[in-house]
Amino acid sequence: MKYIDEFRDPELARRLASAIAAEVDPSRDYRLMEFCGGHTHAIFRYGVQHLMPPNLRFIHGPGCPVCVLPMSRIDHAIALAVQHGVILCTYGDLMRVPASERRSLLKTKAEGADIRMVYSTQDVLRIARENPSRQVVFFAIGFETTTPPTAVAIKVARAEGLQNFSVFCNHVLTPSALRTILATAGPDGVQLDGILGPSHVSTLIGSRPYAFVPREYGLPVAIAGFEPLDVMQSALMLVRQLNSGRCEVENQYTRAVTEEGNRKAQALMAEVFKTRERFEWRGLGFLPHSALELADDYADLDAERRFPVTLGESREVKGCECPAILRGVKQPTDCKLFGTVCIPDNPMGSCMVSSEGACAAYWSYGRFRETPASRTAMA
Amino acid sequence: MTTDRRFPVRLDLKNGAVDMSHGSGGRAMAQLIAEVFQKALDNELLAQGNDQALFMPPAGRLVMSTDGHVISPLFFPGGDIGSLAVHGTVNDVAMAGARPLYLAAGFILEEGFPLCELVRIVESMAHAANAAGVPIVTGDTKVVERGKGDGVFITTTGIGVVPDGIMISGDRARPGDAILVSGSMGDHGVTILSKRENLSFGTEIQSDSAALHDLVAAMIDVVPEIHCLRDPTRGGLATTLNELAHQSSVGMQIREQAIPVRPEVAAACELLGLDPLYVANEGKLVAICPAERAEALLASMRAHPKGTASAIIGEVVEDALHFVQMETGFGGSRIVDWLAGEQLPRIC
Numbered sequence: 001m002k003y004i005d006e007f008r009d010p011e012l013a014r015r016l017a018s019a020i021a022a023e024v025d026p027s028r029d030y031r032l033m034e035f036c037g038g039h040t041h042a043i044f045r046y047g048v049q050h051l052m053p054p055n056l057r058f059i060h061g062p063g064c065p066v067c068v069l070p071m072s073r074i075d076h077a078i079a080l081a082v083q084h085g086v087i088l089c090t091y092g093d094l095m096r097v098p099a100s101e102r103r104s105l106l107k108t109k110a111e112g113a114d115i116r117m118v119y120s121t122q123d124v125l126r127i128a129r130e131n132p133s134r135q136v137v138f139f140a141i142g143f144e145t146t147t148p149p150t151a152v153a154i155k156v157a158r159a160e161g162l163q164n165f166s167v168f169c170n171h172v173l174t175p176s177a178l179r180t181i182l183a184t185a186g187p188d189g190v191q192l193d194g195i196l197g198p199s200h201v202s203t204l205i206g207s208r209p210y211a212f213v214p215r216e217y218g219l220p221v222a223i224a225g226f227e228p229l230d231v232m233q234s235a236l237m238l239v240r241q242l243n244s245g246r247c248e249v250e251n252q253y254t255r256a257v258t259e260e261g262n263r264k265a266q267a268l269m270a271e272v273f274k275t276r277e278r279f280e281w282r283g284l285g286f287l288p289h290s291a292l293e294l295a296d297d298y299a300d301l302d303a304e305r306r307f308p309v310t311l312g313e314s315r316e317v318k319g320c321e322c323p324a325i326l327r328g329v330k331q332p333t334d335c336k337l338f339g340t341v342c343i344p345d346n347p348m349g350s351c352m353v354s355s356e357g358a359c360a361a362y363w364s365y366g367r368f369r370e371t372p373a374s375r376t377a378m379a
Numbered sequence: 380m381t382t383d384r385r386f387p388v389r390l391d392l393k394n395g396a397v398d399m400s401h402g403s404g405g406r407a408m409a410q411l412i413a414e415v416f417q418k419a420l421d422n423e424l425l426a427q428g429n430d431q432a433l434f435m436p437p438a439g440r441l442v443m444s445t446d447g448h449v450i451s452p453l454f455f456p457g458g459d460i461g462s463l464a465v466h467g468t469v470n471d472v473a474m475a476g477a478r479p480l481y482l483a484a485g486f487i488l489e490e491g492f493p494l495c496e497l498v499r500i501v502e503s504m505a506h507a508a509n510a511a512g513v514p515i516v517t518g519d520t521k522v523v524e525r526g527k528g529d530g531v532f533i534t535t536t537g538i539g540v541v542p543d544g545i546m547i548s549g550d551r552a553r554p555g556d557a558i559l560v561s562g563s564m565g566d567h568g569v570t571i572l573s574k575r576e577n578l579s580f581g582t583e584i585q586s587d588s589a590a591l592h593d594l595v596a597a598m599i600d601v602v603p604e605i606h607c608l609r610d611p612t613r614g615g616l617a618t619t620l621n622e623l624a625h626q627s628s629v630g631m632q633i634r635e636q637a638i639p640v641r642p643e644v645a646a647a648c649e650l651l652g653l654d655p656l657y658v659a660n661e662g663k664l665v666a667i668c669p670a671e672r673a674e675a676l677l678a679s680m681r682a683h684p685k686g687t688a689s690a691i692i693g694e695v696v697e698d699a700l701h702f703v704q705m706e707t708g709f710g711g712s713r714i715v716d717w718l719a720g721e722q723l724p725r726i727c
Contacts, residue, residue, distance in 0.1 A: 001645050010710040017710075047711015119651075228709050344716075355652075365713040 007227030008046065016232040017051040023239050030056040032238055033328055034196040035178060037064030037356025038226040044365035046228035056235065059190060060358040062177055062283065062326040063198060065142040066093045067350045067357045070280040072314035073170055074099040077139045079309035080168060081105075081113040086307065087131060088115045088168075089124045090139035091146075093354045098347055100314045121153035128157070128165040137303045141170040145200040147292065148265040151272040154294070154301055166303040169293050171273065174201045175209045176290035177281060181327060182217045190328035194238035196231065197223035199253055206261025207251050214247040225253040272298055282350060283326030322349035325358055332362040339363060386410045395494040402488070402522030415498055416518060419505040424481070424516035432481065432516035437540050444471035445536040453500065453530055455574050457567075457586030458661075460533055461503035466590045466661060467612070468535040469511050473592035474608040474664065476547040476599050477539030482508060484518040484535050489528035500531060511590040513537070539592075545599055551606035552627035556695040557673035559666045561594065561680055562587070562688040563639040564616050568658035569647045584643050589662030594685045598666065601679035607667040610660065614718040617656040619665050620703045621717045630698020633715070635708040637692045657718050667695060 024030060034040060040060045043049055049058055062068050074097055081088040088105070095106045095117060109115040114134075118124055121138060128136040140150045150167060157165040178195070185192050197210055202223050210221045220241040224234035234252040241247060251257055272295055279291030294302040316322075320342070321335035332338050332351065342348040344360050351357035355364065390410060400407035417425060424432040448464045458466075465482065472479040484504065488497065508515050515535075541547075566587040573584065591610065599605060607627070611619035616638070624631050640655045648655045662685065668676050673691055680686035693705075703715040 001642055001649060004646075004649060008709050010708060013710050045713060046707050046709040047713045048709075050711045228711075364716045 004227075007225070007229045009229065012229055013051060013232060016229065016236060020056065020232070020236050020239060021053050023236070023243060024053050024056055025243060026055065028055065030193050030235075030239055030242065031059055031191055032056065032194045032196055032235060033059045033061045033181070033190070033192050034224070034231070035061040035063040035174070036198045036201070036226070037067065037354065038199055039196055039224060039231055040064070040358055040361050041356050042226055042228050042231055044361040047365075048228050048231055051232070052235070056239070059192065059328045060325070060361075061328060062181065062281070063143065063174070063201075064351070064354050064356040064358075065146070065172070066097050066354045067322065067326060068172065068177070068281045068283065069094075069097065069141055069170060069350065070282045070314070071099055071316060072280065072311065074105070075311055075314050076304075076309060077168060078103060078105065078108050078113075079311055080137055080303060080307055081108060081115055083309050084135065084307045085114070086135040086137045086303075087127060088113070088137050088139055089118045089127060090115070091119075091141065092117045094139065094141060096347060097350050097353050098317065100312065121149045125153055125156055125162070125165065128162050132164060135164050135166070135307075137307070138165070138167045139170070140167050143172055143174050143198070143201050144204040144269075147171045147269050147273070148204070151268045154272050154298055155268075157301060158298065166301050166306050167294065168303040169273070171292040172279065172281070173275070173290050173292070174198055174205070175212075176287050177284060178210070178213065180281075180284050180287055180290075182213065182219070184327065185217070192219060192328070193242060194219055195221045196234050196238070197221045197249070199224060199226045199230070199256075202253065202257040202261065204262050204265050207249055207257055207259050208261075210249045214249060218247055220247045221249040223249070223251045223253050223257050225256070271295065283323035317348045320349040322351045322359075325351050332359040335359070383413060386413070390414045390494060392494050392498050397488045397490060397492040397494065397497065397522055399490055399522055399524070402520060408520065411520065415494070415501055416520070419498070419501045420508070420515045420518075421505075422514040422516065424514065425518075430517075432483075434481070434516070437480070439543060440541045441538055442472055442475045442477045442541055443536065443538045444468055445534060446471055447532065447534045449529065449532050450571065451529060452571075452574050453496070455586055456570055456584070458588035459500055459503050460531060461500035462507040463588050463661060464533040464535045465504050465507035465511060465513070465515075466588050468537040469513055469590040469592055470610045470661075470664070472537040472539035473590075473595045474547070474610055475539070475541055476545040476595060476605065476608065477541045477592075478596065479511070479513045479537050479539040479592050482513055482515045482535050482537045484515050484533060486518065486520045487528055487532040488520065488522050489530050490522055490525040492530050497531065500533075504533075507590065511592065513590075513592075542599065544603055545605075547605055547608050549607055549609060549623050549626040552623055552629050552667045552695045553606065553669075554629055554695050554697040555670050556606055556667045557670045557676075557691050558620070558631060558633060558693045558695065559668070559673065559677060559680065559689060559691050560611075560616065560638065561591070561664045561666070561686040562662075563641045563644065564611070564660060564663065565640060565644040565648065565655035565658035567661040568615065569644045569655075571659075572651065573647065584641065584647070587660055587662035589685055591662065591664055591685060594664070594680065594683045597683045598676060598679050602668055602672045602676040604672060605666055605668045605676065608664055610664050612661060613659050615655070615657040615659055616665065617654070617703065617715045618718050620715065621701075623665070623667065624698075624701045624703055627695070628701060630696045630701055631693060631703040632696045633693030633703065633705045635705050637690055639688050639690050656715060670694065
């Protein structure tokens, strides 16, 4: 595949691996948090960790949109489908995420609720047009990357006067989550030496929003693309910053990310959404100004206002370490449920669902290096 | 066709539709069988007109297999549910190294299903069965109410005979054996995905749906000591290798760069966040044989029109955990696990 294979070239990978091996200082650790699930996925799928020296370790961040969604929001979505009989549309990754009482959207669908998997917001608009007598709700999730398509759908629905379309909004904001991770880092939390900054998110918001990381927390940032060579090159950039005592935001992903980001998309998001005062993140708790809801001008398209629901208390599975794993404090293998009762076919926690979740990635791609005999190779 | 005096008015095969009476066991059902099924599938055993086909079994060991087909859409580039129902079962029989003999077909039709589409499907089955030389010798038709089926479901059952001296089974892979595939992976699954109503994308990819028994015959002719054969259908190559590893209590080591994947399939998978190793095939097989016979087997496969893109993709290894591991094209290494749930597109 042209334009893809170039970023997966094994020869370049070997050269980058040797450069990193030659430049790391053996007397110290390089604990680099890759923020995004896309990075986590690339690291495992291509075996990138395997190509790194033992004292350079990737720590998986919270940047997997289904992983950070609290159970209460899935419960809420199920209530929309069951209590109001709406057609609930969502992206495939969400279907298997565990809800309270071992429910999920997939199980609720099997019980008769009208829950449909879509590939884009355009599908949701089509379903709404084709079913004028039914209410259609889009269960919107994701970081800044998936937000503009939701905004476009909302604007189209408004322009067309689609009365039966609304959005259950769960879009979240990256910088706020990053700040929370860093604020709790340290001896009691996760210990970090550098950050691989978000890839697709940064194409939207630009590189500037990360300036607080070196300034306030003294950690270097390299904004990294999602291809395996991107990840390796970014790791090398961070090694060089750390070795030379520099601490700044560098941009490895220059082919897509600018300092300012995509202003048109930003303007669209600002028009259609407003920042929530607080929003719950799985593992991180209630974070101020960390998520979006529909702006007042579009409030009539907000499913939360259109369809009031009654919700019980959302209960996490006992023993599930997703919260600590999402903060980078624990590894999937530290969880007692990992690989015993919690496997991708029967996920107990959200990190085992999406291929971008740390647990699913460990289980699917990295498990063999976690056998007792070779445990140290990865740790 | 001469007019059957039982049915003075012929079925309207152009504009008609299946109704409940076509499954009732009465005259309407007899007419549907005569004018649609018997007409297309015509063969001596079916013409016996009984509820069963009577034949002499050949000498040797028999194998039997059954497969239900529930595909959506019913028609797709490279085939349809009819040809798929023939190929699927012929292949399941052939994966024992057997020569398929006969097929049986059970149809579940949904009330309202257009007769013209049913005719197309049955004619396609007849064509596939003729091409494979494996007649459909008995069948059954049921009709379910509108909304209780998805147009048409077809279950086919096949029997075949295994030549003497052939011992092919999923539990026979041994450390050191070579692993081969008969061509590019993922063509069928990507074709079907590309035709789903909510996901149409422009592509020239066709399903690889094909009967593989003649390829198998050519292979066992040259290398009768093949240990395992399996067609990597649902769950793709990754799932098939995991099944075989588990069944044989071995591990497998494969090389990503050796696995044939068409560029357009790779591109579609990239776009949808899918992994071609988990995407279904309907005209490919995985073969495992002693390492010293691998080159001969490969040559016999490549010499056959259905195996021109065959490749050796790895080897069987000892592994108490029965993992399938892959050297990535990137130079790293990773585990290739069972498919979990349905393979779903990633969202960002």
